[in-house]
Amino acid sequence: MAQNHAQSAGAQNGSNGNSEKRPPGRPRSEESRQSILRSTLKLLKQGGGFPELSIEAIAADANVGKTTVYRWWPTKAALVADAFFASAEEELQFPNTGSFQKDMSLQMRRVIRIFRSERGKVVAALLAGGQSDSELLEAFRERFLWPKRRQAYQTLHRGIDRGELPADSDLDLILDSLYGPIYMRFLIRHDKLDESFADEICGLVLQGLKRREQR
Amino acid sequence: MAQNHAQSAGAQNGSNGNSEKRPPGRPRSEESRQSILRSTLKLLKQGGGFPELSIEAIAADANVGKTTVYRWWPTKAALVADAFFASAEEELQFPNTGSFQKDMSLQMRRVIRIFRSERGKVVAALLAGGQSDSELLEAFRERFLWPKRRQAYQTLHRGIDRGELPADSDLDLILDSLYGPIYMRFLIRHDKLDESFADEICGLVLQGLKRREQR
Amino acid sequence: MAQNHAQSAGAQNGSNGNSEKRPPGRPRSEESRQSILRSTLKLLKQGGGFPELSIEAIAADANVGKTTVYRWWPTKAALVADAFFASAEEELQFPNTGSFQKDMSLQMRRVIRIFRSERGKVVAALLAGGQSDSELLEAFRERFLWPKRRQAYQTLHRGIDRGELPADSDLDLILDSLYGPIYMRFLIRHDKLDESFADEICGLVLQGLKRREQR
């Protein structure tokens, strides 16, 4: 799988201090690894899209042998995934304002902001590539979607605890109804996608829920 | 643009009998055209996705010279678009049951049915390819999304006329909230996408609207 | 086999004038073919030897796609063989002076002259490459050695007819004894190889034969 490749390099000695057994042979060059990831993002943001991105170009831009790329990433897809996730690991935290609707809306605004930025091209490339590469799509889910969604569950549970939501709500249905429209406009581009769209969706989807509850 | 290419061929002599000026030389082979479109769909359904589909393979499978493909379609994207739309032009009509929610739900079920079928692969390829080819995405919108959406507007207007919906509803917001979750599950595949999902979305999104109205 | 590849291109319509059925498709580019052969010889004469010669470099020097080289020659060896033989097809004719010893000596001098020239490098490359490529060695025999040797047989037969040689002479033994020393000095380079060496060998090997006869 994609995420098994590059991310571990920096953290592999993290568990305990110095008694770790290093494998024999010249250790992997952290410098090359980062240079490759950096060049991947750079070229993706510049150039056309996922299919236009060539490993040849990445290696050249990173001043690295093609072999070094292939040694660590089995496919272009895995590389792009790592490059993206390495650069976006800790953003997109959920706020905690006391109102679950406000929390969701704020986080959805951040997603939209990213989708509209240059990094949006990388997400689009990832999802596009994922349509013909199930591992790539799985990497997107495992390393991007699920981590965020787990935080979203907590936010929604807070809403339930506060009585803002029915206890028997289908959380996945709610979340897909909130984010689905964003992904749709992001990928199909049939209508404008600005941050206020987050509020509109929340207004439509969550208002109804709250009303239902208040009766 | 993509759709300007192939569709006129079959109909060019249809309007009136003899005043049409036919250009000299051998006329275009309708047989080749259809064979190419057929092979395109076939290979898309078989093989990986948009990037894996090669014009070389299409021409070989269709028993056609590569030149013939390139003569009539400027890009692979245009060809795939034509191939898909030629095969799906008249399906996905909206029903008219008297309840706009039932109408929407029924049509959403049909969309899901298509997405789950082999033709779903073609849609996915189209949207994936569209991420790095704006003309392909535009073709998808112009020839698939907008025609359906125009029908959806009518359905929603019927709902407004019947008082099922507020008159000032943001129709695009509603439609994206209904279809967005479907596209999201279709493209990201993080959760199951079966036809009952249509009902669930309608339940969540439209119930709220109706409640809001009923107050 | 090597010689089945490129040589036929120029002569394929030679049998009859115009009723020849040409195969469909774009015909092979005679210009490219010759450019490739020319560059092959050029680089072989310049550079190190057979292993140092790269098809990449040949294609670049000939302003030709690598594919074009691979389309027509299965291996580098076959290409080098064609390049050499195309350039040396009709030289090395045997003279007819009335004395078979003088005929042999003159022709051996020509062989030495070629071995000492730049073309010698190509022969060396051919024989070196042939040690790990039996087809290359076979090409050398079929297209270089045997044609010359057939002429040599005639020369020796003339000597027999004139009574200069015993009628029961082992012609192959004689010829290997005459040319073997030349090849040995050419390939091992342990002693000087100039044209007078031809006379010395003839003096040693053929003198004895003639003496034997005269008794």
Added chain:
Amino acid sequence: MAQNHAQSAGAQNGSNGNSEKRPPGRPRSEESRQSILRSTLKLLKQGGGFPELSIEAIAADANVGKTTVYRWWPTKAALVADAFFASAEEELQFPNTGSFQKDMSLQMRRVIRIFRSERGKVVAALLAGGQSDSELLEAFRERFLWPKRRQAYQTLHRGIDRGELPADSDLDLILDSLYGPIYMRFLIRHDKLDESFADEICGLVLQGLKRREQR
């Protein structure tokens, strides 16, 4: 030069016991050295030829780091030369039967026997590689050809002393005339090379010389 490298290792402490100054540090592993030479010969006999032999494969087969190979042999050629000569140093002694022709013939038979054996592949690889690596060819001459030839000179001188040969004979010409045909058939493979060929050559080349003398 090639032969300056590995041969000294085994013998460096052999001359005298303790006055040798051994440098500090871990001494060279004799085991590795022999394992490398053994694997080199093994792969040469198995595989294609000199160009197909890779140092990578040798190191792997010998269970040795690539560095160890490169530390002791500057080029693949030097390694192959050492491997061959280490295995053939003391064979091919000339006999002394009382007849120089019989002596030559017997020794030539031994050469042919070696050329026909598996070790012949190594000789062929050596001479092939030598065509584009003058040091390799020089190693062959210095460590194989000249040592044998010095013995051959003695054999021929015995023949002169016994009156079997003219005193003014060109020994190099004679030896090239005797061995040239063998090398030629060995390298070009246009005719069969069995041990009786040695007698035939001697019969042709030396008979003439003896006749000339007897007059």
Added chain:
DNA sequence: CAATAATCGAGACGGTACGTCACGTCTTCTT
């Protein structure tokens, strides 16, 4: 007995060339 020094294995590194594939263009004869 520690310090120093050279070798060992392993294997990653930046490269070069490999032989293949598809690209989009072209050139030919046939329909």
Added chain:
DNA sequence: AAGAAGACGTGACGTACCGTCTCGATTATTG
């Protein structure tokens, strides 16, 4: 004029070795 056939130059693919480099481990001599 359009068709099929297929060769053309181009460029990226993923692989194999090249010769160099950095590691920890090993094995000797020297202080």
